[in-house]
Every structure is written in C-alpha cells, then in structure tokens.
Amino acid sequence: MQCDVRIVLQDDAGRRFMGIGPVWLLQRVDRYHSISRAARDMRLSYPKALRMIRRLEEGLGREVIVRWKGGNRRGGAELTPFGRGVVRRYDSMQRRIKRFAAAAFRREFKTLLRGGTAGPA
Secondary structure (H helix, E strand, O other): OOOOOOOOEEOOOOOEEEOHHHHHHHHHHHHHOOHHHHHHHOOOOHHHHHHHHHHHHHHHOOOOEEEEOOOOOOOEEEEOHHHHHHHHHHHHHHHHHHHHHHHHHHHHHHHHHOOOOOOOO
16 A cells, blocks of 8 residues: 655646646756657647646746747757756655655554554544
8 A cells, every 4th residue: 555645736726737747848858958859758749748838837927948949950948947946846845745745654554554453543
C-alpha cells in the first residue's frame, strides 16, 4: 500500500494551470530548446503543448519560455530565468510534500501496513 500525492497549482478562480505535466514539458523545452521536440517527446500535439504553456503563463502572470521564429537560424525556445525558477521551486516543493505525506501515511496506517487491524481514529 502506498500514498500518492499530486501537486496542482490553481488560480484564484480555482482553474488549474500547473502540475507535473507542464513541468515535464518545461524540462524538455529546456533540454531540446524546442517546443515541438518537447511535445513530440511527450507524445503531445504541438497545439496542446502551446495551450499548456499559455495556461501556465497566464496563471503565473509571467513568461516562462522565450520563443524565436525560424529563418536561417531556425526556430527555437528556451526557458526564461523565471521559468527555470518555477521548475526548480515546483520540484523542491513536490519532494518536500511527498516526503511529508509518506511519513504521515506511515504513521497513520502503520497497523495496516504491518497486517494489523485498524480501529477507529
């Protein structure tokens, strides 16, 4: 038996704009310097990846990716310093929350985990 915790950020109206999916997308954009390559790697359509980025930027109120058009240099993208900070902070927060949740789960369910019976709390 395990405890699974998902971290989702919402705006003040309760609309979700960030979770692990957008974080994975940003990490891949950082690796490949390409939104289309990052989307392909995640088996997402390019329009879906753009929607995820737009929703994320709207929710955070700032750009997380800088894009440049094609031409001789070809197109590309990279994370802004703010975008890198968002990924770093989300990862850090997620690790801390998951450690806390795992410890709380073990405390609360220790008798069940050992095969005992749990009475009322």
